[in-house]
Protein backbone atom coordinates (compact mmCIF):
# COMPACT_ATOMS: atom_id res chain seq x y z
CA UNK A 1 0.00 0.00 0.00
CA UNK A 2 1.19 3.57 -0.66
CA UNK A 3 1.22 5.65 2.51
CA UNK A 4 2.05 9.27 3.34
CA UNK A 5 3.30 10.11 6.80
CA UNK A 6 3.30 13.79 7.74
CA UNK A 7 5.94 14.53 10.37
CA UNK A 8 9.19 12.70 11.05
CA UNK A 9 9.27 13.16 14.82
CA UNK A 10 9.25 10.27 17.30
CA UNK A 11 5.79 9.10 16.28
CA UNK A 12 6.02 9.89 12.56
CA UNK A 13 9.43 8.41 11.89
CA UNK A 14 8.80 5.20 13.82
CA UNK A 15 5.40 4.82 12.13
CA UNK A 16 6.87 5.48 8.67
CA UNK A 17 9.79 3.11 9.14
CA UNK A 18 7.67 0.31 10.62
CA UNK A 19 5.00 0.64 7.93
CA UNK A 20 7.75 0.35 5.30
CA UNK A 21 9.03 -2.73 7.12
CA UNK A 22 5.52 -4.17 6.65
CA UNK A 23 6.17 -3.90 2.88
CA UNK A 24 4.28 -0.67 2.27
CA UNK A 25 5.63 2.10 0.10
CA UNK A 26 6.00 5.08 2.43
CA UNK A 27 6.74 8.75 1.77
CA UNK A 28 7.46 10.78 4.88
CA UNK A 29 7.23 14.56 4.67
CA UNK A 30 8.76 17.21 6.90
CA UNK A 31 8.64 21.00 6.87
CA UNK A 32 10.94 22.79 4.37
CA UNK A 33 13.33 23.97 7.10
CA UNK A 34 14.05 20.36 8.15
CA UNK A 35 17.40 19.05 6.89
CA UNK A 36 16.65 15.59 5.50
CA UNK A 37 20.26 14.69 4.67
CA UNK A 38 20.74 12.34 7.63
CA UNK A 39 17.36 10.67 7.28
CA UNK A 40 17.97 10.03 3.59
CA UNK A 41 21.27 8.42 4.59
CA UNK A 42 19.55 6.18 7.09
CA UNK A 43 20.40 8.12 10.25
CA UNK A 44 17.62 9.09 12.63
CA UNK A 45 17.77 12.46 14.38
CA UNK A 46 16.99 10.82 17.73
CA UNK A 47 18.17 7.67 19.44
CA UNK A 48 15.72 4.80 19.32
CA UNK A 49 16.96 1.20 19.56
CA UNK A 50 16.64 -0.67 16.26
CA UNK A 51 15.34 2.29 14.28
CA UNK A 52 18.42 3.06 12.16
CA UNK A 53 18.75 -0.59 11.16
CA UNK A 54 15.18 -0.75 9.86
CA UNK A 55 15.48 2.68 8.26
CA UNK A 56 18.57 1.60 6.31
CA UNK A 57 17.06 -1.70 5.32
CA UNK A 58 13.93 -0.08 3.92
CA UNK A 59 15.77 2.77 2.17
CA UNK A 60 17.81 0.10 0.38
CA UNK A 61 14.63 -1.82 -0.46
CA UNK A 62 13.21 1.43 -1.87
CA UNK A 63 10.18 1.26 0.42
CA UNK A 64 10.72 4.52 2.32
CA UNK A 65 11.73 7.99 1.17
CA UNK A 66 11.67 11.52 2.55
CA UNK A 67 10.64 14.86 1.16
CA UNK A 68 9.86 18.42 2.20
CA UNK A 69 7.46 18.80 -0.73
CA UNK A 70 3.97 18.66 0.76
CA UNK A 71 2.32 18.72 -2.70
CA UNK A 72 4.18 15.61 -3.70
CA UNK A 73 3.48 13.92 -0.37
CA UNK A 74 -0.26 14.54 -0.41
CA UNK A 75 -0.59 13.45 -4.04
CA UNK A 76 1.53 10.38 -3.34
CA UNK A 77 -1.18 8.29 -1.68
CA UNK A 78 -4.78 8.05 -0.51
CA UNK A 79 -3.76 7.16 3.03
CA UNK A 80 -2.28 10.00 5.06
CA UNK A 81 -1.07 9.69 8.64
CA UNK A 82 -0.91 12.98 10.53
CA UNK A 83 2.01 12.71 12.95
CA UNK A 84 2.71 16.37 13.64
CA UNK A 85 3.34 17.77 17.12
CA UNK A 86 0.49 18.53 19.50
CA UNK A 87 2.46 20.38 22.17
CA UNK A 88 1.14 21.91 25.35
CA UNK A 89 -0.06 25.49 25.09
CA UNK A 90 0.33 28.02 27.91
CA UNK A 91 -3.12 27.16 29.23
CA UNK A 92 -2.31 23.45 29.39
CA UNK A 93 -4.56 22.69 26.42
CA UNK A 94 -3.13 20.80 23.48
CA UNK A 95 -1.92 23.25 20.84
CA UNK A 96 -3.53 21.90 17.67
CA UNK A 97 -2.28 24.56 15.26
CA UNK A 98 -0.07 22.10 13.38
CA UNK A 99 -2.99 19.69 12.95
CA UNK A 100 -5.19 22.54 11.72
CA UNK A 101 -2.53 23.74 9.30
CA UNK A 102 -2.05 20.26 7.84
CA UNK A 103 -5.84 19.88 7.49
CA UNK A 104 -5.92 23.09 5.42
CA UNK A 105 -2.95 21.96 3.33
CA UNK A 106 -4.64 18.64 2.60
CA UNK A 107 -7.91 20.45 1.75
CA UNK A 108 -6.18 22.64 -0.82
CA UNK A 109 -4.72 19.59 -2.53
CA UNK A 110 -7.76 17.32 -2.38
CA UNK A 111 -8.08 15.82 -5.87
CA UNK A 112 -9.20 12.28 -5.03
CA UNK A 113 -10.50 10.24 -2.07
CA UNK A 114 -8.23 10.42 0.98
CA UNK A 115 -8.23 8.63 4.30
CA UNK A 116 -6.72 11.06 6.79
CA UNK A 117 -5.58 9.39 9.98
CA UNK A 118 -4.78 11.16 13.24
CA UNK A 119 -1.85 9.33 14.80
CA UNK A 120 -0.68 12.19 17.03
CA UNK A 121 -2.33 12.36 20.45
CA UNK A 122 -5.29 14.74 20.21
CA UNK A 123 -8.20 15.68 22.47
CA UNK A 124 -11.56 14.03 21.96
CA UNK A 125 -13.51 15.36 18.97
CA UNK A 126 -10.47 16.80 17.19
CA UNK A 127 -11.48 14.66 14.18
CA UNK A 128 -14.61 16.80 13.87
CA UNK A 129 -12.48 19.93 13.57
CA UNK A 130 -10.23 18.25 11.03
CA UNK A 131 -13.28 17.26 8.97
CA UNK A 132 -14.83 20.70 9.24
CA UNK A 133 -11.56 22.40 8.28
CA UNK A 134 -11.04 20.19 5.25
CA UNK A 135 -14.64 20.79 4.10
CA UNK A 136 -14.26 24.55 4.56
CA UNK A 137 -11.01 24.89 2.67
CA UNK A 138 -11.41 22.20 0.03
CA UNK A 139 -13.85 23.95 -2.33
CA UNK A 140 -14.89 20.52 -3.59
CA UNK A 141 -17.38 17.82 -2.66
CA UNK A 142 -14.83 15.06 -3.05
CA UNK A 143 -15.22 12.21 -0.61
CA UNK A 144 -12.71 11.84 2.25
CA UNK A 145 -12.58 10.18 5.67
CA UNK A 146 -10.99 11.25 8.91
CA UNK A 147 -10.03 8.45 11.28
CA UNK A 148 -8.19 8.10 14.57
CA UNK A 149 -5.52 5.46 15.10
CA UNK A 150 -3.53 6.45 18.19
CA UNK A 151 -0.07 5.06 18.80
CA UNK A 152 0.83 3.41 22.08
CA UNK A 153 4.59 3.26 21.52
CA UNK A 154 7.02 3.79 24.33
CA UNK A 155 10.21 5.66 23.59
CA UNK A 156 13.14 3.31 23.95
CA UNK A 157 11.14 0.32 22.69
CA UNK A 158 9.08 2.01 19.99
CA UNK A 159 10.06 -0.28 17.12
CA UNK A 160 9.37 -3.38 19.20
CA UNK A 161 6.07 -1.91 20.41
CA UNK A 162 4.94 -1.10 16.87
CA UNK A 163 5.70 -4.60 15.67
CA UNK A 164 4.27 -6.27 18.79
CA UNK A 165 1.26 -4.22 19.86
CA UNK A 166 -0.93 -5.08 22.86
CA UNK A 167 -3.82 -3.84 20.79
CA UNK A 168 -4.62 -1.63 17.82
CA UNK A 169 -7.35 0.97 18.20
CA UNK A 170 -9.06 2.28 15.09
CA UNK A 171 -11.73 4.98 15.10
CA UNK A 172 -13.59 5.10 11.79
CA UNK A 173 -16.88 6.37 10.42
CA UNK A 174 -17.14 4.64 7.06
CA UNK A 175 -16.97 1.11 5.74
CA UNK A 176 -14.44 2.23 3.17
CA UNK A 177 -12.06 3.55 5.84
CA UNK A 178 -12.50 0.36 7.85
CA UNK A 179 -11.55 -1.79 4.85
CA UNK A 180 -8.40 0.28 4.21
CA UNK A 181 -7.33 -0.23 7.84
CA UNK A 182 -8.02 -3.96 7.56
CA UNK A 183 -5.71 -4.16 4.57
CA UNK A 184 -3.11 -1.93 6.19
CA UNK A 185 -2.93 -3.96 9.36
CA UNK A 186 -3.48 -7.36 7.72
CA UNK A 187 0.06 -8.51 8.62
CA UNK A 188 -0.93 -7.92 12.25
CA UNK A 189 -4.54 -8.94 12.28
CA UNK A 190 -3.49 -12.56 11.99
CA UNK A 191 -1.61 -12.24 15.29
CA UNK A 192 -3.03 -12.79 18.71
CA UNK A 193 -4.10 -9.37 19.96
CA UNK A 194 -7.32 -7.41 19.74
CA UNK A 195 -8.04 -4.82 17.07
CA UNK A 196 -10.68 -2.47 18.39
CA UNK A 197 -12.86 -0.79 15.80
CA UNK A 198 -14.71 2.14 17.29
CA UNK A 199 -15.69 5.73 16.61
CA UNK A 200 -13.00 8.39 16.09
CA UNK A 201 -14.09 10.17 19.29
CA UNK A 202 -13.77 7.03 21.42
CA UNK A 203 -10.42 6.27 19.85
CA UNK A 204 -9.13 9.77 20.61
CA UNK A 205 -10.30 9.52 24.20
CA UNK A 206 -8.82 6.03 24.67
CA UNK A 207 -5.34 7.44 24.09
CA UNK A 208 -5.66 10.19 26.69
CA UNK A 209 -7.33 7.84 29.14
CA UNK A 210 -4.58 5.22 28.70
CA UNK A 211 -1.70 7.61 29.34
CA UNK A 212 -3.50 9.21 32.26
CA UNK A 213 -4.20 5.85 33.86
CA UNK A 214 -0.54 4.82 33.56
CA UNK A 215 0.52 8.11 35.15
CA UNK A 216 -2.03 7.53 37.89
CA UNK A 217 -0.45 4.15 38.68
CA UNK A 218 2.95 5.82 39.01
CA UNK A 219 1.70 8.58 41.31
CA UNK A 220 -0.22 6.03 43.36
CA UNK A 221 2.84 3.87 44.00
CA UNK A 222 4.94 6.97 44.64
CA UNK A 223 2.51 8.03 47.33
CA UNK A 224 2.54 4.55 48.91
CA UNK A 225 6.35 4.69 48.78
CA UNK A 226 6.34 7.71 51.09
CA UNK A 227 4.49 5.71 53.69
CA UNK A 228 6.83 2.75 53.18
CA UNK A 229 9.85 4.94 53.76
CA UNK A 230 8.43 6.11 57.06
CA UNK A 231 7.50 2.61 58.19
CA UNK A 232 10.65 0.74 57.04
CA UNK A 233 8.84 -1.30 54.42
CA UNK A 234 10.19 -2.14 50.97
CA UNK A 235 8.03 -0.46 48.33
CA UNK A 236 9.16 -3.02 45.75
CA UNK A 237 7.70 -5.79 47.87
CA UNK A 238 4.45 -3.87 48.21
CA UNK A 239 4.39 -3.34 44.44
CA UNK A 240 4.95 -7.09 43.94
CA UNK A 241 2.39 -7.91 46.59
CA UNK A 242 -0.32 -5.90 44.91
CA UNK A 243 0.94 -6.35 41.33
CA UNK A 244 0.39 -10.14 41.35
CA UNK A 245 -3.31 -9.34 41.50
CA UNK A 246 -4.16 -9.51 37.80
CA UNK A 247 -6.66 -6.71 38.24
CA UNK A 248 -3.82 -4.42 39.32
CA UNK A 249 -0.76 -5.72 37.41
CA UNK A 250 2.90 -5.12 38.34
CA UNK A 251 3.80 -2.84 35.40
CA UNK A 252 4.09 0.89 36.06
CA UNK A 253 4.38 0.36 39.79
CA UNK A 254 8.04 1.32 40.07
CA UNK A 255 8.42 4.05 42.64
CA UNK A 256 11.01 6.74 42.02
CA UNK A 257 11.33 10.40 41.19
CA UNK A 258 8.22 10.38 39.02
CA UNK A 259 7.30 10.40 35.38
CA UNK A 260 8.58 12.75 32.68
CA UNK A 261 8.84 12.67 28.91
CA UNK A 262 7.01 14.29 26.06
CA UNK A 263 3.74 12.45 26.65
CA UNK A 264 2.51 11.96 30.21
CA UNK A 265 2.96 15.51 31.54
CA UNK A 266 1.37 17.12 28.46
CA UNK A 267 -1.34 14.51 27.90
CA UNK A 268 -2.53 14.64 31.50
CA UNK A 269 -2.77 18.41 31.37
CA UNK A 270 -4.65 18.23 28.07
CA UNK A 271 -7.03 15.56 29.41
CA UNK A 272 -7.80 17.68 32.47
CA UNK A 273 -8.48 20.66 30.18
CA UNK A 274 -10.72 18.83 27.73
CA UNK A 275 -12.67 17.36 30.64
CA UNK A 276 -13.03 20.88 32.05
CA UNK A 277 -14.35 22.11 28.69
CA UNK A 278 -17.05 19.45 28.96
CA UNK A 279 -17.92 20.44 32.53
CA UNK A 280 -15.98 17.67 34.30
CA UNK A 281 -13.54 18.59 37.03
CA UNK A 282 -10.98 15.78 36.87
CA UNK A 283 -9.63 16.33 40.40
CA UNK A 284 -8.10 12.85 40.48
CA UNK A 285 -5.70 13.71 37.66
CA UNK A 286 -4.87 17.07 39.20
CA UNK A 287 -3.67 15.14 42.23
CA UNK A 288 -1.65 12.77 40.01
CA UNK A 289 0.18 15.80 38.60
CA UNK A 290 0.70 17.33 42.02
CA UNK A 291 2.18 14.15 43.45
CA UNK A 292 4.49 13.84 40.46
CA UNK A 293 5.81 17.38 40.85
CA UNK A 294 6.28 16.81 44.55
CA UNK A 295 8.47 13.74 43.92
CA UNK A 296 11.18 15.87 42.33
CA UNK A 297 11.05 18.34 45.19
CA UNK A 298 11.23 15.54 47.75
CA UNK A 299 14.29 14.14 46.05
CA UNK A 300 16.03 17.50 46.14
CA UNK A 301 15.15 17.76 49.84
CA UNK A 302 16.58 14.27 50.36
CA UNK A 303 19.88 15.30 48.76
CA UNK A 304 20.00 18.31 51.04
CA UNK A 305 19.17 16.24 54.09
CA UNK A 306 21.97 13.79 53.31
CA UNK A 307 24.66 16.29 52.27
CA UNK A 308 23.50 19.19 54.49
CA UNK A 309 25.25 21.89 52.41
CA UNK A 310 25.36 21.45 48.61
CA UNK A 311 27.63 24.40 47.93
CA UNK A 312 31.00 23.32 46.48
CA UNK A 313 30.14 19.64 46.89
CA UNK A 314 31.19 17.45 43.95
CA UNK A 315 28.07 15.63 42.93
CA UNK A 316 28.12 12.90 40.29
CA UNK A 317 24.86 12.41 38.39
CA UNK A 318 24.11 9.23 36.45
CA UNK A 319 21.18 9.44 34.06
CA UNK A 320 19.76 12.54 32.39
CA UNK A 321 17.17 11.14 29.96
CA UNK A 322 13.59 10.92 31.23
CA UNK A 323 13.89 7.14 31.07
CA UNK A 324 16.42 4.55 29.83
CA UNK A 325 17.09 3.74 26.15
CA UNK A 326 16.35 7.22 24.87
CA UNK A 327 18.22 10.49 24.41
CA UNK A 328 15.03 12.42 25.14
CA UNK A 329 15.23 14.83 28.07
CA UNK A 330 11.85 16.50 27.66
CA UNK A 331 10.24 17.05 31.08
CA UNK A 332 12.92 14.82 32.61
CA UNK A 333 13.22 15.01 36.42
CA UNK A 334 16.96 15.58 35.86
CA UNK A 335 16.23 19.08 34.48
CA UNK A 336 14.68 20.28 37.74
CA UNK A 337 17.12 18.44 39.95
CA UNK A 338 20.25 19.69 38.15
CA UNK A 339 18.83 23.21 38.06
CA UNK A 340 18.21 23.23 41.83
CA UNK A 341 21.65 21.82 42.67
CA UNK A 342 23.32 24.42 40.48
CA UNK A 343 21.41 27.17 42.25
CA UNK A 344 22.78 25.81 45.50
CA UNK A 345 26.36 26.02 44.21
CA UNK A 346 27.16 22.33 43.73
CA UNK A 347 29.79 21.14 41.23
CA UNK A 348 28.05 18.68 38.96
CA UNK A 349 29.73 15.80 37.14
CA UNK A 350 27.21 14.43 34.66
CA UNK A 351 26.92 11.22 32.68
CA UNK A 352 24.27 9.70 30.44
CA UNK A 353 24.80 6.99 27.82
CA UNK A 354 22.77 8.89 25.18
CA UNK A 355 21.26 12.13 26.42
CA UNK A 356 24.33 14.25 27.32
CA UNK A 357 24.36 16.18 24.03
CA UNK A 358 20.69 17.16 24.42
CA UNK A 359 21.29 18.08 28.05
CA UNK A 360 24.22 20.31 27.07
CA UNK A 361 21.84 22.42 25.00
CA UNK A 362 20.02 23.32 28.23
CA UNK A 363 22.97 23.21 30.63
CA UNK A 364 26.18 23.96 28.71
CA UNK A 365 29.51 22.90 30.13
CA UNK A 366 30.70 25.51 32.66
CA UNK A 367 32.75 25.91 35.84
CA UNK A 368 30.06 24.00 37.76
CA UNK A 369 29.01 21.49 35.10
CA UNK A 370 31.25 18.89 33.59
CA UNK A 371 30.16 16.09 31.28
CA UNK A 372 31.94 12.74 31.11
CA UNK A 373 31.93 9.97 28.53
CA UNK A 374 32.80 7.34 31.13
CA UNK A 375 30.41 6.93 34.05
CA UNK A 376 33.20 6.02 36.48
CA UNK A 377 35.09 9.26 35.72
CA UNK A 378 32.21 11.25 37.25
CA UNK A 379 32.99 9.60 40.58
CA UNK A 380 36.53 10.87 41.05
CA UNK A 381 36.55 13.01 44.17
CA UNK A 382 32.74 12.91 44.36
CA UNK A 383 30.94 13.59 47.63
CA UNK A 384 27.83 11.79 46.39
CA UNK A 385 26.38 9.93 43.44
CA UNK A 386 22.80 10.64 42.33
CA UNK A 387 21.05 8.10 40.10
CA UNK A 388 18.22 9.69 38.11
CA UNK A 389 17.58 7.17 35.30
CA UNK A 390 17.66 3.38 35.53
CA UNK A 391 19.96 2.62 32.57
CA UNK A 392 20.98 -1.06 32.51
CA UNK A 393 24.71 -0.20 32.75
CA UNK A 394 24.13 1.49 36.13
CA UNK A 395 22.39 -1.60 37.48
CA UNK A 396 25.42 -3.77 36.69
CA UNK A 397 28.04 -1.20 37.72
CA UNK A 398 31.07 -2.40 39.73
CA UNK A 399 30.22 -1.39 43.30
CA UNK A 400 33.80 -1.88 44.56
CA UNK A 401 35.09 0.42 41.85
CA UNK A 402 32.43 3.02 42.68
CA UNK A 403 33.43 2.94 46.34
CA UNK A 404 37.16 3.26 45.59
CA UNK A 405 36.71 6.23 43.28
CA UNK A 406 34.40 8.34 45.41
CA UNK A 407 35.56 10.71 48.13
CA UNK A 408 32.55 9.65 50.20
CA UNK A 409 30.55 6.49 49.45
CA UNK A 410 27.16 8.18 49.37
CA UNK A 411 24.57 7.10 46.79
CA UNK A 412 21.14 8.69 46.51
CA UNK A 413 19.26 6.45 44.14
CA UNK A 414 16.12 7.98 42.61
CA UNK A 415 15.19 4.77 40.77
CA UNK A 416 15.77 2.00 43.34
CA UNK A 417 18.19 0.14 41.11
CA UNK A 418 20.25 -1.65 43.80
CA UNK A 419 19.37 -4.21 46.42
CA UNK A 420 19.77 -2.77 49.89
CA UNK A 421 21.60 -5.89 51.05
CA UNK A 422 24.36 -5.27 48.45
CA UNK A 423 24.96 -1.72 49.65
CA UNK A 424 26.50 -2.37 53.06
CA UNK A 425 29.68 -0.50 52.12
CA UNK A 426 27.73 2.60 51.19
CA UNK A 427 25.58 5.23 52.74
CA UNK A 428 22.75 4.26 50.42
CA UNK A 429 19.45 6.11 50.14
CA UNK A 430 16.63 5.15 47.79
CA UNK A 431 12.90 5.77 47.41
CA UNK A 432 10.39 4.16 49.75
CA UNK A 433 12.70 1.54 51.20
CA UNK A 434 13.44 1.51 54.90
CA UNK A 435 16.19 -0.27 56.76
CA UNK A 436 14.35 -3.62 56.86
CA UNK A 437 13.97 -3.66 53.10
CA UNK A 438 14.80 -6.36 50.53
CA UNK A 439 12.22 -9.03 51.07
CA UNK A 440 12.39 -12.18 48.99
CA UNK A 441 9.89 -14.00 46.87
CA UNK A 442 9.82 -17.74 47.66
CA UNK A 443 8.27 -19.18 44.53
Ligand code: UGA
Nearest residue numbers: 151152153154155218252253254258259260261263322323
Ligand atom coordinates in the same frame (compact mmCIF):
# COMPACT_ATOMS: atom_id res chain seq x y z
C1 UGA B 1 4.14 6.69 27.12
C2 UGA B 1 3.20 5.48 27.10
O1 UGA B 1 3.75 4.44 27.91
C3 UGA B 1 3.02 4.96 25.66
O2 UGA B 1 2.10 3.88 25.66
C4 UGA B 1 2.51 6.11 24.81
O3 UGA B 1 2.37 5.71 23.45
C5 UGA B 1 3.48 7.27 24.87
O4 UGA B 1 3.62 7.70 26.23
C6 UGA B 1 2.93 8.40 24.02
O5 UGA B 1 1.88 8.93 24.36
O6 UGA B 1 3.49 8.66 22.95
P1 UGA B 1 6.80 7.05 27.06
O7 UGA B 1 6.52 8.47 27.38
O8 UGA B 1 7.74 6.72 25.95
O9 UGA B 1 5.43 6.28 26.68
O10 UGA B 1 7.40 6.38 28.35
P2 UGA B 1 6.91 5.38 29.52
O11 UGA B 1 7.66 4.12 29.41
O12 UGA B 1 5.44 5.31 29.59
O13 UGA B 1 7.45 6.17 30.80
C7 UGA B 1 6.95 7.46 31.12
C8 UGA B 1 7.54 7.96 32.41
O14 UGA B 1 7.06 7.22 33.51
C9 UGA B 1 9.06 7.86 32.48
O15 UGA B 1 9.56 9.07 33.03
C10 UGA B 1 9.33 6.71 33.43
O16 UGA B 1 10.53 6.85 34.13
C11 UGA B 1 8.13 6.83 34.36
N1 UGA B 1 7.78 5.56 35.02
C12 UGA B 1 7.33 4.50 34.29
C13 UGA B 1 7.89 5.45 36.40
O17 UGA B 1 8.27 6.41 37.09
N2 UGA B 1 7.53 4.27 37.01
C14 UGA B 1 7.08 3.21 36.31
O18 UGA B 1 6.77 2.18 36.92
C15 UGA B 1 6.98 3.32 34.93
